């Protein structure tokens with residue numbers, strides 16, 4: 001029979017320290033200032049400088065992180081390669097000021113949709129944070145996702161936590177140089193591919209690929225590709241948890257969005273304390289000990305290097321790695337899982353069961369966010385799908401407001417900007433309404449006839465509007481332009497835009 005203390009016998013600990021006193025909230029010990037720097041600042045500076053070596057972990061939440069990495073990256077890397085008809089399916093063509101999203105073409109006039117989308121995203125963030133804390137940070141934030149990818153490469157090349165700590169502590173050797181160089185080559189390839197994909201959302205990616213192979217990218221394309229690649233390499237390879245801890249503003253204001261009923265990664269201190277290593281032969285409850293064997297595995301797997309047993313901290317990105325690690329420890333020592341788990345603060349302090357805690361998730365603020373999001377999303381979808389495919393801007397000729405021409409006619413000059421926001425060509429006919437005897441002509445004085453506007457494009461059409469002089473007195477009169485459009489498939493649309501017609505004295 002194994003007579004060693006649990007924490008040591010299972011190779012789960014590097015700090016098995018024996019039974020600890022009952023758990024207390026972490027205390028900040030006042031210490032004298034050194035050189036004008038407070039102890040808190042000194043500790044923060046030390047934390048920034050010390051490197052975190054997260055240990056690999058397997059389990060439910062690790063699997064979810066892998067799934068989310070694959071899912072988000074399949075979308076990011078794959079989307080620009082999809083085609084829709086004869087063009088790229090998703091393309092934000094800033095030069096032409098048009099956004100192509102599958103069958104939809106958005107123009108600068110549609111910027112309101114972008115604004116509504118941002119508002120919806122903000123409310124989604126509020127909602128998910130109120131329900132389950134930093135879910136986005138732990139599973140979908142680009143910083144977390146790329147750090148996961150880069151750490152996976154690092155583990156494959158340099159080994160897991162202890163091997164990496166040893167390698168970094170060794171003096172430079174051929175082996176160390178080889179491992180470090182291999183790691184950086186793979187990181188740089190991933191970073192370049194990421195930068196290339198990023199610019200592929202703003203310029204057709206197939207043409208970009210050909211230009212890249214021929215080294216004939218434009219200066220801005222080079223700049224943005226290298227900038228994005230450098231940011232990926234720096235953030236995921238070096239900055240890592242420092243971005244989450246010191247740079248991300250979301251970490252700082254999330255505390256106003258979570259409350260006692262929010263599900264967050266929580267250490268059950270009532271169950272875990274007093275912590276400490278113990279022998280398998282003793283009944284730890286009888287010995288007055290809690291379930292935490294103080295193996296520190298939860299700290300070793302944490303990508304931000306914190307100890308969740310100190311309570312909820314703004315540095316916790318809610319990734320669940322410590323939950324997986326602790327569940328494995330609990331399995332090995334034969335205690336129930338869930339010493340660290342996703343639950344609410346109220347569940348611990350008020351001894352609620354998981355189902356009781358879940359019932360409290362649907363509280364007024366969550367219902368408010370849900371209701372508001374449902375209304376905004378419904379309005380957004382309705383407006384998007386009933387959006388006019390035909391748009392028209394009317395620009396008056398400021399040089400000649402209105403003039404008399406032979407034949408006792410009054411003539412006004414306009415320029416019509418006709419936009420086809422659909423991806424199919426439209427045949428447009430125009431007429432002017434609002435005053436008896438109004439006549440609409442092309443700038444040449446001929447009838448306007450039909451105007452072809454290709455899919456996702458616009459036409460500038462100069463026109464003349466003429467009126468018999470005896471049909472309206474001097475001054476400004478309201479008239480309208482009516483544009484009727486028909487596509488090859490027979491679907492039609494009509495647009496009426498108001499403007500003014502000026503009759504001189």
Ligand code: SF4
Pocket residue numbers: 267272275291292293294295296297298299309325326329339340
């Ligand atoms: S909480 Fe779990 S993983 Fe962390 S030290 Fe205690 S037993 Fe180990």
Ligand code: SF4
Pocket residue numbers: 265298301302303304305306307308315316317318319320321322323
């Ligand atoms: S404390 Fe746990 S959930 Fe929070 S960042 Fe560390 S490992 Fe992830």
